[in-house]
Amino acid sequence: MTVGVIVGMTSEAALIPPGPKLACAGAVPARAESLAQALLDQGAHALISIGIAGGLDPALEPGAVVVGSGVHVDGAVVACDGAWASRLLSVIPFSRAGLVFGADRVIGGTEAKHRLFTDHGAVIVDMESGAVARVAARAGIPLAVLRTVADPASRSLPRAAMAALDEDGNPRIGAVLAGLARRPWELAGLIRVGLDSRAALSALRDSLKIVGPTLGV
Template identity: 35%
Template sequence: MYVTGLVTALRAEASCVSSMRVPLNEMVQINDYTVLCLSGMGAEAARIAAEELLRQGVTALASFGVAGALDPCLKPGDLVLPGVIIHSTDQLPVNVTWRDRLQRLLPTDITVINGVLTDSAVPVTDENAKRDLAHVTGACAVDMESGAIAVVAAEAGIPFIAVRVIVDPVQFSPPQALLGAVYPDGGVNSLHLMALLLKRSVHLRTLMQMGVGMRAARKTLSRVIQSAGVGLDSQETDRLIA
């Protein structure tokens, strides 16, 4: 029997998997087939979470959350189920059998892209930087955690998939100034944010646009869970990839 370890960086992502309050950096048993970890943002946090999930006995890993678009055709709410993860200069595969089965379970009105997903050591907060990254890597989307999780899975010889939904298009990114007001789990320091608004370092319309993107992304993430289950069909995965 495969037990899937889900790694999410943000609390907003974890809430699409479970309504329980998930503590940061703790393993939460969702059911017999699924363990969830809210890692916080970044590759190092994701690596630590994935390694701890292995110690807890999971036999498959999934990176679950949001991503930034590198392809101008992608919009918030579009689902990226990549076949390749670019981590530094390495290309790491996903388990295509598992990915394809998951994709067949999804509603047909969800836009699904099977492109390349690349990682970034830092948030990509500029349109030109996104276009440059797309040119160098050939990727359609970027996140900060999937590459690290893929490395852990590859080293352990266990199945891995990434389930990433676009939260911001190429033309829009969260401003650099906002990053200092964000906690590792994606929560916001309200006092710091208010100061940024008063200084006009961040504009209200920017926050509203970010909220629209996150709502669209969370809607798709929730529909993936509703269609495939919190283990992303781990029982069938056991049969297909054993």
């Protein structure tokens, strides 16, 4: 089965093993949706959203691995493929299943994270999975989500980190530095974001090495 992979950042794309069809959405939900559809048009028979995510469940620390049980998007839940999720959970050590919230904007504040956790039961949030879930649901094909936690529920993202990516998923260093120049007190928070992201990408790299080019499908 040919798998289509959607990620948000080039650093995530670099971790995907050769084989699957791959597209990087730059954390833009509309772009993620169009790219996911394009992968189907190119012959993908299943879709998976892979990358780092924001933590909503207070129990999840940076680097925690979550396999999606479903994606909350447009006020409803799109179920992930049960067999696919079970295979991922069985081979990735310390991974856990959970509901993913598909956001259309950055969810960086602790209060907003708490609301998503308590109101919807979602354990992580990202900006690609909702779009990928829409495409998979329309096409009636298997869907999976494999995400690792970067910023945990207990920490808010600094404003300077909100514009960290361009539409191709590359870091916008200039924009981050400009924000930091306006709000130098955010430096400690940005350093923390960098450490959290490093832990998340390391856990994602280890997980992808285990599942290999088939991605567990």
